[in-house]
Amino acid sequence: MTALSSVPRSQTKRRSTHWRQFRRELKRYQLGYVFLAPAMIILIFVDFVPMARGMWTSLHSFSLFRPRSKPFVGLQNYRDLLHDSLFWRALGQTAYYTLASVACQFLLGLLAAVLLNQSVRFRAFFRGLVLIPWVVPGALAGMMFALLFTSNGLVNTVLYHLGLTGGIIPENYPWLSHGSTAMPVLIFTSAWKGFPFFAVMFLAAMQAVPSDLYEAARVDGASKARSFWHVTVPGIRATMLIASLLGLIWTFNSIDLIYVMTYGGPYYSTTTLVMLAYQQAFGVGQVGYATAIAMVILVLMGLVTAAYLYAYRRLVRSI
Amino acid sequence: MTKALSKSVPDDEVPGSVHTAKPVTDTSGHRPRERHRITYLGLILVGCFVLVPFLWMLIGSFKPTNELLGDQGKALLSSHFTVQNYVHLFKQYDYARYFANSALVAVVTALIATSISAFAGYALARFRFPGRGFAGFLILVTQMLPLIAVLIPLFIWFKSFNLIDTYSSLFIAYNAFAIPFSTWMLRGFFSELPLELEEAARVDGAGEFTIFFRIVLPISATGLMATAIFCFILAWQEFLFAITFISSGSKFTLTVGIAGMFGRDVVDWGLLDAGVVISTVPLAILFAVLQRFLVRGLTAGAVKG
CATH class of the missing domain: 1.10.3720.10 (MetI-like)
Incomplete structure (x- = not known):
């Protein structure tokens, strides 16, 4: 039997290929770590160690102007936070600013995506146009909108030419200098800056919806409306979830618009948690207190992210 | 029917091709042309929303400084075109x-x-x-x-x-x-x-x-x-x-x-x-x-x- 005699040889051959494969696998194992190492080392130094140090600092009474004495105070900074009315106010304003901004970004982005998803001419042109606010640095967008809302900026100019000033809106009304209008203006700016991200995300998701469903x-x-509601929306639901998570995180953490337009004012009416932490650290120099606020932000972000990831998992499983 | 042949015939004349049948009635109530017009209108509005802030900056940047103050600043266009602001910026x-x-x-x-x-x-x-x-x-x-x-x-x-x-x-x-x-x-x-x-x-x-x-x-x-x-x-x-x-x-x-x-x-x-x-x-x-x-x-x- 020829087959019998060939068995041992093929077995040794197979074992040696197994062995070679195993060694190759081992090498790729190690290489995985080698390839990952530079990025990880840098991230440890710029992200993880600073975060851990922040946690440690938040347990100390540490002022920038007295860097030598930083007594350990345990949870005192956190206890102070609970009794700080400004902290609670900033928390509420953060929620207002973030939720309202993301809601506007979401709706505007959806509208733009629906329009861009039609087969019209110059679609690439319009898509490029929609992207523009996203590439404008936040600090510059903030300045631009601050200039639009000055006492004789574009908004007051339009109101003036329409003859609408003097009634509900006083003439030469400085929108950013009043507590009641500063936040809406910030939200409007944030909507302008943030809606392109949603538009692009939704557009990409819409184009992935199989056309036979339509x-x-x-x-x-x-009808068009019904097919939008029953085909498009379910098709892009996962993207809606992820995009709004990222939008929430970015808006929550963003400071450049607020820094440039109001610096948290007037009278703290636009102070968000991130702004408050910044003011405490670099305005007042209370680094211990500021890092405590930053840790609260970290925990809040973690909770929001966890809730979203949970919802995303459930959604993906249900599809 | 070969592909080449079906391509040469307009879609709605191909017998038995269900998937290419054009909708007889458009339930949205608009003719396709008109719907496109609405899309374009929407896109142009979005475009304006994006661009108007830039336009206002552009207009302002070519106005003399004194014309930007008071009610004069509310003029949409200035009679005096100047590049002075840009010169100042770099100086x-x-x-x-x-x-x-x-x-x-x-x-x-x-x-x-x-x-x-x-x-x-x-x-x-x-x-x-x-x-x-x-x-x-x-x-x-x-x-x-x-x-x-x-x-x-x-x-x-x-x-x-x-x-x-x-x-x-x-x-x-x-x-x-x-x-x-x-x-x-x-x-x-x-x-x-x-x-x-x-x-x-x-x-x-x-x-x-x-x-x-x-x-x-x-x-x-x-x-x-x-x-x-x-x-x-x-x-x-x-x-x-x-x-x-x-x-x-x-x-x-x-x-x-x-x-x-x-x-x-x-x-x-x-x-x-x-x-x-x-x-x-x-x-x-x-x-x-x-x-x-x-x-x-x-x-x-x-x-x-």
Whole structure:
């Protein structure tokens, strides 16, 4: 039997290939760590160690102007936070600013994506146009909108030419210098700056929805609105979730618009948690207290992210 | 029926082709032409929303300063066209310097982050090793880190190393957000490459480093480019680190320099308009042209995450 005699040889051959494969796998194992190492080392130094140090600092009474004496105070900074009315106010304003901004960004982005998803000419041109606010640095967008809302900026100019000033809106009304209008202006600016991200994300997701679903909906006599609601929306739901998570995180953490336009004012009416932490650290020099606020922000972000990831998992499983 | 034949016949004349049948009635109540008109109208409105702020800055930047004050400022167009604001901008402020500083910081950040992340992204995309999932998760989470939480400790740390008010402080600190982002983006690019090329090279006896440098990197040139452009933009836009770490005017980046102009006690509106125009418009146009790369980057991190 020829087959029998060939068995041992093929077995040794197979074992040696196994061995070679194993060694190769081992080498790729090690190489995985080698390739990952530079990035990880840098991240440890610029992200993880600073965060750990921040946690440690938040347990100390540490002023920038007295760097030599920083007594350990335990949770005192956190206890102070609970009794600081400004902290609670900033927390509420953060929620208002973040939720309202992201809601506007979301709706505007959806509208733009629906429009861009039609088969029209110059689509690439319009898509480029929509992207522009995203590439403008936040600090410059903030300045631009601050200039639009000055006492004789564009908004007051338009109101003036329409003859609308003097009634509900006083003439030469400085929008950013009043507590009641500063926050809405910030939200408007944030909507302008942030909606392109949503538009691009939604557009990409919409283009991935299989076209036979629309075909089927049309054959069944569904109107445009119905097919949007029953085909498009379910098709992009996962993207909606992820995009709004990222939008929330970015808006929550962003400081450049507020820094440039109001610096948290007037009278703290636009102070968000991040702004408060910044003011405490670099305005007042209370680094211990500021890092305590930063840690609260970290925990809040962690909770929001965890909730979203949970929702995302459930959504993906249900599809 | 052959394809060629069916192509030559208008769709609705092909017998028995259900899927190409045109809808007899459009239930939305508009004729297709009219619907397109609404789409165009909507797109133009969105376009106006995007562009009007720039236009207002552009108009203001060519007005003489005295015409920007009081009710005169409310004139939509000025009779006196002047480039004085732009001249002042370059004379009074080290404006070209701000621009160069921003470019330097952004280029260095893009180079460092893209090259380091290329290795990390490839490791996450291709190598199987214990802890890979955790490393990927860690990098993804870092992307969502509140920068204020690392800003204050980094400031204290840099201060003790005398790194405050140096470009290096930014080169180092910008990795905090650029590396997680670009690693994740490149991971997406690499995992979409066809495995066959690498397998073929492996069969030919090529080592992993050779494969990475000679095969993977060259065929992912677009991906590397997109990542670098994205990092460039992130660094170009950055404000918080720059305004905290940099204190001397000669090292200001564009965002910090322009924001500083806003804070002066005498507010020269025309100058500010000119400053905003010249720091946003050229790059906004450039990046809108590069949108192919940007769209890829914007969606890479999220959709595939």
